[in-house]
Amino acid sequence: MLLEYWLIIHNLAKCKILDDVMCHCCKRFAETPLHAVWDCGATQDVSVGSITSLQNWSTCCHDFRDLFESLMDRLQKEELELFLVQAWQILNQRNAVIHGGHLREPGWLNKRAEEFLDEYRNAQMVFTPSNESSGSCIWRAPLAEEFKLKFDAAVFSNQHCSGFGAIVRNSSGEVTAGMSVKGPYVNSSKEAEVLAC
Ligand SMILES: [Zn+2]
Secondary structure, X not given: OHHHHHHHHHHHHHOOOOOOOEOOOOOOOEOOHHHHHHHOOOOOHHHHOXXXXXXXXXXXXXXXXXXXXXXXXXXXXXXXXXXXHHHXXXXXXXXXXXXXXXXXXXXXXXXXXXXXXXXXXXXXXXXXXXXXXXXXXXXXXXXXXOOEEEEEEEEEHHHOEEEEEEEEEOOOOXXXXXXXXXXXXXXXXXXXXXXXX
């Protein structure tokens, strides 16, 4: 996705739709995927400053794919996940700079990346599917040209909030729409179910 994004940017520049392809942060080099998340002096300390395996690591990569393959060899799964969230944070910040904002310092970007990753991992633990049967109800598809809506609510006491989700299936059982949203803190699952309605 990252590579596709930059190909589009370069093609727009080639067609004179964009002024140039120079990095908006350091204004010294062309803004390639490799430059943006790894080589740029403005963001160089983000990953190296927080992922121990990257400290004192000298690598010479031709492009982002080359870098990513090297990282897959060097980093543990958790470290690679942190790097990817950091890369996403860096890209968000670069967009902010393009639209008049300021690039945050590496320490701030690292903290936000770790918070996002913690939040994601906690959510995975909360939503780990259970193999236990939740009852004797068997879902049946609606009749042809009809749709079936199913919704549910959950209480997350440790995060002081609730969550609501809904899904729509057609007569083949295929999902045609789905949504989830964070809700306010509630005292019980009954209260959450009432809000979901
Ligand atoms: Zn740069």
